[in-house]
Amino acid sequence: MTLGISNFASQKTALNPEQLRAAQHMDGPLLIYAGAGSGKTLTITHSIAHLVENMVPASAIIAVTFTNKAAKELKERVENLVGWRARNIVVSTFHSACVRFLRLYASEIGYNNNFSIYDDTEKTAVLKAVLKEVGEAARVLTPAILETKIDRFKNLGLTPEQYKQRIIAEFASYSSDNFRRYGEYEQHELIQKCYEIYQQKMRAQNAMDFGDLILETVHLLETKPHVLRELQSRFTHFLVDEFQDTNPIQFRFITLLSSHTNNLRVVGDDDQSIYSWRGAEPGFILDFQKHFPDAVVIKLEQNYRSTGAIIQAAAAVITHNRKRAPKTLWTAEPFGETVHIKATANVHDEADFVCDSILKKLESGTALSDIAILYRTNAQSRVVEDNLRRRLLPYVIYGSVRFYERAEIKVLLSYLKLLINPSDDVAFKKAIGVPRRGFGEKAIDALQHIAESSNISLLRAGMRVSANEIQLTGVRGVNGLKEFSNCFMEWHTALQNGTPPSYVLDSLISRIELQRFLATTYPEDFDERWLNVVELKNALIDFEEKVKVQASNIANGAIADPFSDEIPSSEANIVAEFLHQAMLVVEPTSHDVRAGNANAVSMMTIHSAKGLEFNTVFLLGLEEGTLPHMRSLEDPAGIEEERRLMYVAMTRARRSLTISRCRENIYKRERNTPSRFLSEIPGDCLDSQRQPKQTISYGMPSRELTYVREDDDYYE
Numbered sequence: 001m002t003l004g005i006s007n008f009a010s011q012k013t014a015l016n017p018e019q020l021r022a023a024q025h026m027d028g029p030l031l032i033y034a035g036a037g038s039g040k041t042l043t044i045t046h047s048i049a050h051l052v053e054n055m056v057p058a059s060a061i062i063a064v065t066f067t068n069k070a071a072k073e074l075k076e077r078v079e080n081l082v083g084w085r086a087r088n089i090v091v092s093t094f095h096s097a098c099v100r101f102l103r104l105y106a107s108e109i110g111y112n113n114n115f116s117i118y119d120d121t122e123k124t125a126v127l128k129a130v131l132k133e134v135g136e137a138a139r140v141l142t143p144a145i146l147e148t149k150i151d152r153f154k155n156l157g158l159t160p161e162q163y164k165q166r167i168i169a170e171f172a173s174y175s176s177d178n179f180r181r182y183g184e185y186e187q188h189e190l191i192q193k194c195y196e197i198y199q200q201k202m203r204a205q206n207a208m209d210f211g212d213l214i215l216e217t218v219h220l221l222e223t224k225p226h227v228l229r230e231l232q233s234r235f236t237h238f239l240v241d242e243f244q245d246t247n248p249i250q251f252r253f254i255t256l257l258s259s260h261t262n263n264l265r266v267v268g269d270d271d272q273s274i275y276s277w278r279g280a281e282p283g284f285i286l287d288f289q290k291h292f293p294d295a296v297v298i299k300l301e302q303n304y305r306s307t308g309a310i311i312q313a314a315a316a317v318i319t320h321n322r323k324r325a326p327k328t329l330w331t332a333e334p335f336g337e338t339v340h341i342k343a344t345a346n347v348h349d350e351a352d353f354v355c356d357s358i359l360k361k362l363e364s365g366t367a368l369s370d371i372a373i374l375y376r377t378n379a380q381s382r383v384v385e386d387n388l389r390r391r392l393l394p395y396v397i398y399g400s401v402r403f404y405e406r407a408e409i410k411v412l413l414s415y416l417k418l419l420i421n422p423s424d425d426v427a428f429k430k431a432i433g434v435p436r437r438g439f440g441e442k443a444i445d446a447l448q449h450i451a452e453s454s455n456i457s458l459l460r461a462g463m464r465v466s467a468n469e470i471q472l473t474g475v476r477g478v479n480g481l482k483e484f485s486n487c488f489m490e491w492h493t494a495l496q497n498g499t500p501p502s503y504v505l506d507s508l509i510s511r512i513e514l515q516r517f518l519a520t521t522y523p524e525d526f527d528e529r530w531l532n533v534v535e536l537k538n539a540l541i542d543f544e545e546k547v548k549v550q551a552s553n554i555a556n557g558a559i560a561d562p563f564s565d566e567i568p569s570s571e572a573n574i575v576a577e578f579l580h581q582a583m584l585v586v587e588p589t590s591h592d593v594r595a596g597n598a599n600a601v602s603m604m605t606i607h608s609a610k611g612l613e614f615n616t617v618f619l620l621g622l623e624e625g626t627l628p629h630m631r632s633l634e635d636p637a638g639i640e641e642e643r644r645l646m647y648v649a650m651t652r653a654r655r656s657l658t659i660s661r662c663r664e665n666i667y668k669r670e671r672n673t674p675s676r677f678l679s680e681i682p683g684d685c686l687d688s689q690r691q692p693k694q695t696i697s698y699g700m701p702s703r704e705l706t707y708v709r710e711d712d713d714y715y716e
Helices: 005-010 017-023 040-053 068-088 094-109 120-133 135-139 143-156 160-171 176-181 188-204 210-223 225-234 248-258 308-318 347-363 378-390 407-420 425-432 441-454 458-466 478-496 501-511 514-521 523-555 571-584 591-595 636-650 676-680
Strands: 030-034 061-065 090-093 116-118 207-209 237-240 264-268 296-300 340-344 371-375 395-397 601-605 614-619 653-662 694-697 704-707
Touching: 017 040, 017 296, 030 040, 040 061, 040 068, 040 237, 040 264, 061 068, 061 094, 068 090, 090 094, 094 210, 094 225, 094 248, 116 120, 116 425, 116 571, 120 143, 120 188, 120 207, 120 425, 143 188, 143 210, 143 248, 160 188, 188 207, 207 210, 210 225, 210 248, 225 248, 237 248, 248 264, 308 636, 308 653, 308 676, 340 347, 347 371, 347 378, 347 614, 347 653, 371 378, 378 395, 378 601, 407 425, 407 478, 407 501, 407 514, 407 523, 407 571, 425 441, 425 458, 425 478, 441 458, 441 478, 458 478, 478 501, 478 571, 501 514, 501 523, 501 571, 514 523, 523 571, 614 636, 636 676
Parallel strands: 030 264, 030 296, 061 090, 061 237, 116 207, 237 264, 340 653, 371 601, 371 614, 395 601, 614 653
Antiparallel strands: 694 704
């Protein structure tokens, strides 16, 4: 049943005045500052529903966010409000939205529609080939360095040619000392050359990395006016969630797409902008009114998550940032338990304290799933993990290896990629190596030479060798190559003849004897790896069933829409769409933890905690050099981002927040300086039984820190 959006005030989940004002906005640019726990998703969903209820076609609305989890939740909640009409609203991540468009228009920019999407490992393989080709670079560049730089260029929206024109000219005026100071490699012309070759290799393999998805979409919209017109004729209203995390190319994409109507509503919180290392620029939300002078600005400042003590403490800390929009988070919740700050001798004592505190929480009725341990860096987790294991306290590391990144899964995905995209050389190299066929690196290099001289893919070169059209002499493993080629043709033919992809995958797994390979190669965790393989088969079967249901719905009179979940028209297209979705699933696998169903303590970095909340939070390592991180100590902008991290961590807590620090670094055998952020928490939010005894001052920012001798706890 469709919910009447005009009756907001009478709904069970009532909107406050500012939420209601935001939800009822119709046309023109809108900026919503949504503080932590301020009902952002509620406001967004009602905003979309209000458009639909006021005769904006659902198919004319597109909402983008940054994670699949957020997109899924948003879609479900909109559907609860407007029913079946939500099916025609595009709600997705930036990358998924771009895949939708590229799937339809890739040929306009020289790609086949069944292009591969490369993950980090596959990118690394291409980068290694680039460095091998540019011989002199191999001594001073690594794949990791090159990947970081290329990702940054793409986040900035720079193609190799644009980098050459715009960046090299600018860098040419810098001295070598400046380059070293800012971490730049002086030979920028060499980096540009590597970037150019990398893009050429990716295009030759009909492949894109995640940065390409947005970069190539923007290139498509900017160079093909008819495509932009077609998309703009479809979409009239645009929404961007977590706008503070937008990078330049994403901003370009959404403003370009919405330029014909300026019906762009963005939602975010500059105080929670913590991803500058991914290219995010909080300046886009802070300067939104410069880009859109007639924008309406609404601030959601009431927090519905945390107690008064936690909110007052967090709000006080973040006010010390100078580059932020003026706003004050507040709550109508009771003041509650004060924030506790604990100083311990070292990391081992800190872990003991945390585990002792967790046991006390359990005795008072707190569930393990209500407890989170947060830290600035992954390295901080080890000692706590050891302590939890000794006490038999279950825990989950949030952000563990993702399902589609597990080794055995990536091998099978490579086989599937190759079946629909024979130009994918990276997939060929991975697939032919599992199981071992004796076709090693020397043989691959020889085959690569044949492929390059004939301007064909490795697979096609291998097929010619297998058919004795070309001789591959002086290497081992030719028989293994022939066996691989014969199997490939069988699977490819079966797929082309309409065999369900799950049947082909099952045949593939059996034919290559993957179960025996895993049992002999990974005897220590074979069971877990084999269950992963079984789960992949189940995932493909489920996807096929979904396609059947969608096709049945269309047959029963629904209108096919190429911008909604497109119905694949062939078995190969089913595989392509399955792979696209698999590559776009970027969240960790710890689903039960997010859902609150796992009977375990959650451990994670503060970055991973963004968007989550727990009744009880322990925040570790409040020392200078840890939080704030050592890389930020001399950088005012860096300190402000570290303070935003502190703010995010504090606002994850609903009822109880404990902050700990160590007096001594036992590995460096030196005393730690307490974090400056501790001095920014008001004393009336902290345990009140202690009195200040001494003052320590910091050069930046100009704040004073007082502490007490009894247990060396700190507060202002």
